Amino acid sequence: MAESSLDKMLSILDLYESDQLHWTPEEIASQLNMSRSTLYRYLRTLSNRGYLVSTVDDGYTLGPKVSLLEYRLRMSDPLIVIGGPLAEEMVRQFDGAALISRVFREGFVCIYRSKSLKDSRHYFKRGQIMQLVRGANAHAIQAFLPRHRLERLFFANREEFTAIGMGPDFSDLQGALRPIRNDGVCVSDGELRSGVAAVAAPIFDSRGAVLGSFSFTIPKSTLGAGQIEAIVERVKFSAGVLNQKHESQSSDK
Secondary structure, three states: OOOOOOHHHHHHHHHHEEEEEOOOOOHHHHHOOOHHHHHHHHHHHHHHOEEEEEEEOEEEEEEEHHHHHHHHHHHHHHHHHHHHHHHHHHHOOOEEEEEEEEOOOOEEEEEEEOOOOOOOOOOOOOOOEEEOOOOHHHHHOOOOOHHHHHHHHHHHOOOHHHOOOOOOHHHHHHHHHHHHHHHHEEEEOOOOOOOOEEEEEEOOOOOEEEEEEEEEEEHHHHHOOOHHHHHHHHHHHHHHHHHHHHHHHHHHH
């Protein structure tokens, strides 16, 4: 099916998902194979609406409308509105970072992060997109993906799954994810960052499809006796609160 004009215009905004923060008209036209006249029409529309702003030397970057929408997102997304206080409570109890993430395409995006003052380590930043392969968040989501999506993810990243002991066959990944699916939680030990433990539980929408995760990461050096078990229970509880909210919304319809 041919791309609509709206699709083509939105593809300009998609460019800003990359690490490149400024795009000149020439770069955009080359990247999207777009005629000069069409491109400038789209750039004018996006600029007038506040989605882009033109800079003197660097081309175009994201505009104030994106900031406004991000603020509205934080005020309206139930995962943030309900999950935010749960994350804040966790960082008051434990010296680490609490994260809430949403599945996005073939990855996931951190939509909320809170960390204790004592923890100086760098974790995912809000708005950062991560590949859906390694780490507790990824595995908590993978365990509940439909088979066709999990297969596509596996065969697109087979070497990396094999490197972390979840390959080389699809059945290896399924076997590794089975305990996570049964327990409803994933505990990861240094898979993304050496010396850091992570616990993640899936979050589901009102239809039972996995839409993200609630997680907590903590330096192993600060873990006391029995603390990881307490973190596991707290993460499962927090994800459960979010899941109950979606279940109640579904029953109200």
